[in-house]
Amino acid sequence: MLFNSPEFIVFFLLVYALYLALPFRLQNYMLLVVSYVFYGWWDCRFLFLVALSTTIDFWVGLMIENGRLRPREWILPALFLTISAVVFLGLDPVALLNPLHGGHLDLGALVKVPLIGWAFAGILAFIALISLLFWFFARMAEPARRTCCLMVSLVTQLGLLGVFKYFNFFAESLGAALDAIGIQSSSLHLNIVLPVGVSFYTFQSLSYTIDIYRRQFKPTDRFFDFALFVAYFPQLQAGPIERARQIIPQLSNPRHITLDQTSRGLYLIVLGFFKKVAIADGVSPIVDQIFATGGHVSWIDVVIGTVLFAMQIYCDFSGYTDVARGISKLLGINLVVNFNQPYFATNPQDFWRRWHISLSSWLRDYLYVPLGGNRGSLAFVCRNLMITMVLGGLWHGAAWNFVLWGFYQGLTLCIYRLWIEQRNRSSPVQPSSQSRAMDPHRLRHLIAMAGFFVVICYGWLLFRAHSLAQIVKFTSLLVTDFGNFNYGAGTPRLSALLGMTLLLAMEVTQYWKADTHFYQRFPVAFRGLLIAAMIVVTLIGMSNEPAQFIYFQF
C-alpha cells in the first residue's frame, strides 16, 4: 500500500481510530495485524517471508541469551509460522475478496489444496529441523552456542536477501563471465519477484540478534512485540531501519500520546507528502525522459536530468521517512531521524552522517567496525571503507551500476580520508562549535558545499543510469559536450517549481539557524500559513499523475 494513495488514507484513519479506542496490549495486536494487512496489500505471499524472518530471529535472540526456549517461547512462534505458511502460501486472497466485488466465494479457488499440503508439511519439517538444531546448540559451551545461533540468523536473513534479491544478478553475471571466456552456459535466470522492503526488515531483524550477541540488548520474550518490531507498518517497506533498543522498549510499554507529539507528527506528514507529491513526482517525468531516451542527449540534458534526480531521490526518500515518522508520532512511537539536510554536506563523511542515517549507521556498526574500522593503517581503513560502501551500494539493488555507485562513494571517502590525514599532519584543525551565522569562513563553506554537491550529483548519475553503456555515454558527454545548452526535455511541473523554491527557503533557514524545529519558533499565524502553502502545493502536485516511492525497489 502506498502512503500517497486514497486506500492508505482510509486505512490509517480506521487504524488510528481503533488505536485510540483500544487498551495498550490490544493496540499492539491490532498494529501487528494491520501491519500485515498493509504489507499484504501488495502481495500477501511474501508475508510468509516476514513471518519466517520474525520467528527465526525471535528464537535466535532467546537462544543466544538463555541457551533454551521455554515451551511458550517455542509453541507460539511455531504455531504462528505454521499458520502463516498455510494462510499466506495456501490461500488465494483474490478469491477471498470476490464477494466484496459482487462475486461469490469460490472455495475451490480460495484454497489451493496441494500448496497447503506442501506448505504445511514443509513448515513442520523446517520447525523440526530448527528445533533439533537448537537442541544441539543448547548442549554447547556458551561462546560456541552464541556464535552458532547468530550464524542461524545471519544465514536466514542474508539467505533471504541472497535468493530474492541477488540470485538473478549473480547468476547472470556468472553466465556473462563464462560466455566471455568461451564457455557456453545455460540461462540460470529464475522468475523471482523482489519482495518489497526485504532489505529493510532483514537488516532491522539482524541488528536485533547481533545486538543480543554483543550483549548490548536483552531479548524480548514477548513474541508479538517482536513481530510488531519487524513488521511495524510505517517503516516496514522503506525504513528507517530501526534498532531494537530504540523501538522494542516503546512497544513493550504503554504509549502516552501528547498534543505536542501529535502536532509534530501532523507537520511531518504534511512535509513528507509535500516533498514526495509536489517535488519528487513533479520532477520525475523529466528525469525519466532524459534517462530513458534513446535519442540525442546534450550536456545540459545530462546536467539538468542529474540535478533533478538528486532532488527527486532526496524528496522521495526523505518524504517517505517524514510520513513514516509522522504517522508513528501520532501513534506515540518515535522513529529515528533518517535525513539531516544531506545536500548541505561539505565532504563525503559529512554526507553519510546526513543521508539515510539509519542505513549508514547500520553499515558502520555491523560491517565497518567489525572489519576493523579506523583502527589501523590508512590502507587498512581505506580497504574497510571500500568494502563497506561497495556492499552498501549492492544493498540498494542487484545491478552493476549500484556496485559502481558504492565504489564511487567508497573512493570519495578514501580520498577525503587521505586529504584529512595530510591536512592534520601539516596543521591540525580544531572543530568549531559556532553557529553558521557566526562562522567566519562562510564563503569557503559555501564553495565547499557547492563543490561537493557536484560530487554527489555525479554519484546520482551512476545510481540512476539504467546501464553501464549509459554511464559511459553520459560521462563522456559531461566532458566532451561541455557547455552545450541545447536542452531537449521539458520543464518540471508547477508543483515541483513552487515546491523546490519553498523547500529551499525552509532548508536554508533550518541550516542557517542550526535548528531542526525552526518552524516552531515562527509566529503561529506564519506557521499556519507555511503549512497551508505546503498543502496547496501538494494539492497542485496531487492533481498530476502520482509515482511509486523509489526506495520500495530496494
Added chain:
Amino acid sequence: MSQLSSFISNSSTSSVRRIGSALKVPLWVCIGLAVIDVLINIVFAYPSDPRVTNPSRLRLYFEYGRSTEGQLSRMTRADRTQTAPITLSGWYDPLEVQEYPAKSQNPIVTIYGMSHAVRLGQALGRTSERFTPRTVGAPGASTNWSYGAYLRDRGGGKSRAVVLAFMSQNFPMITTLSAMTWTFDLPMPYTSDRFYLDGDHLGVIHPPYTSFEQYVAAFSDPAKWSTARDYFAKYDSMFNNFILRANVLDRSSLFRLIRRAYAQRVLRNARNTLLTSEGFRSDSEQVQVARAMIHEFAQQARSDGMIPVIFIANNLGYSDNLFKALDPALQADHVPYLSSHTIVSPDDPRGYLPDSHFTDEVDDRLARALVKVIENSN
C-alpha cells in the same frame, strides 16, 4: 480542600490553554487555505467569454478540475458565434473536412483521425507533389470516432487511399461515446460511435446526439440531459459521475485540484488496466475491437477501390506497444501501415512538441513515408 480545588482549577485551565494554543495552528492553516483558495479564484479567474481560447497557462491549470458539466456550461452558448470554438469541433453532423488545393488531378488521400492525423495531412500537402491530402478530424479523436467518420464519409472523397489513425495515448478510449467523458482537463462535447464485437463483426451504438445544435438542445434541457447522461453511463466505458456532474465544489480552486487528482487516477487506472509491462493486453475489449475495426476498414476500403492504410501514432513514453498490439490484424489482412516508431523513437523527446504532437520535421518524414507506403501498395 481549597488548595485541591485551586490545583484542579489551575490544571484544567492550563489544559484548556494548551489545547487552545495547539488549535491555533490548525486554525491558521484553515484560514491560510481559505485565503489561498479565494486568491487563486481571483487572480487566476478564468475568462467568462467562451470565445477566449488562450487564457494564461495558470488560469487554465486552476480550471482543469472543474466538473465536466461546469466547464461545458461555461463554454457552451446556443449561438455559434458566441460559443467556445472547441464546442463546434468534431461533430459527425456535419463532418469537419479539410480540403487542400488539388495538385493537377493528383489522387486524393483522405486521413481520418485526431490532430496528429490532421498534421500528417498538412505535412503531406507540404512534401508531396504526388498526392492531394484531405483530412477528416476531431481534436483528440479516438479511433472509434475516426472509423465512424470514415463510415459516414465513405465514397464522398473519391480517394485513392484512406488512412485511419490510431494513437497510443487515447487508445483506451476506443470504447467511449464522447470525448467529454475522458478529456477531463478541457472537455470536448462532440460524440462518437461506440463499436463492440458482435460475433465476428463489429456492432455499433450510435451516440444520443451528433450535431452541435442537438447537443445544445440536450444540454440546456435538464430532462433531455438527464436522459443523455444515463445513455452515456450505460454505454461509455469512461463515464464517471463524480467527474461529470457539476456541484458546489466547482467554486473552490482547491477542491478543483482534488477533483483533478481523482480524474487523473481514474484515467491512470483505465490505462493501467489495458497497458501492462507486456504491452496492450490482447484479450482486452479495446484491442479486440481495434483489430476487428482494422479488418472491416480494410475490407470496405478495398471493396470501394481504395487503398486502406493504418497510421499508428506512438506517443512519447509509450514505446511501440500499440503497433505490437495491432500488428496481428495488420498482418492477417495485409493492411499497409505506417507506425511512427519507425521514423522517431517513442522515447526521444526531441521528436515531440510539448503538446505531444510530432515536430514538423518528424511530420514531414512521416508524410514521405506515407507516400512510399501508398505507392508500394498500388
